[in-house]
Amino acid sequence: MGSIFTYISDDIMAHYAERGTCDWCQSESDLYTFYAEDNRGMADRSCVNCIKTLPLRHIYKKDNERLISSLINERYPKGTKSQDQRFALTVEMCDDYRRTPRLPNFIQNDDWPHCCGDFTEFIGDAGQSYTDSYDGFEWWGYENDGAIEYGIEGMMGGEDRVSLFRCLHCPKKYWTFQCT
Secondary structure (H helix, E strand, O other): OOOOEOOEOHHHHHHHOEEEEOOOOOOEEEEEEEEEEEOOEEEEEEOHHHHHHOOHHHEOOOHHHHHHHHHHHHHOOOOOOOHHHHHHHHHHHHHHHHOOOOOOOOOOOOOOOEEOOEEOEEEEEEOOOEOOOOOOEEEOOOOOOOHHHHHHHHHOOOOOOEEEEEOOOOOOEEEEEOOO
């Protein structure tokens, strides 16, 4: 679990940072792809401090935020948490997830893998920010997707990226690929 962002490994943050001026606070710092909008307009590059402190209403929703209640129910079966506790956990997960920079290559939609009732941690892109063994990674996507035939290494090398994730609660690891 990342200490900067729950769903992004700290080890890869520098790989995705781009030095520049934050669209929000105008400070010179490491910037990350992140979509937010207020009365000043839309911003797509922000520093860690702004990502963590902007009001949630200004941050663009991710496509699969609608899964969060189901994930909480999966992680904490009925009867293990009160309704108030479930609501607080849902708010916390939504806040963490929405504040996660858009580092994985989700061109078509936000298809962030989830496991054990939580979103997984993005650990890098195959052959770029992640160069360890690809053993044990499971495909995360549609069963009839052509990417499965080629596997991780077969999909590497083009313009598109193979994004890798690991569960925060069990040893499972996943890979995704979305073509442009």
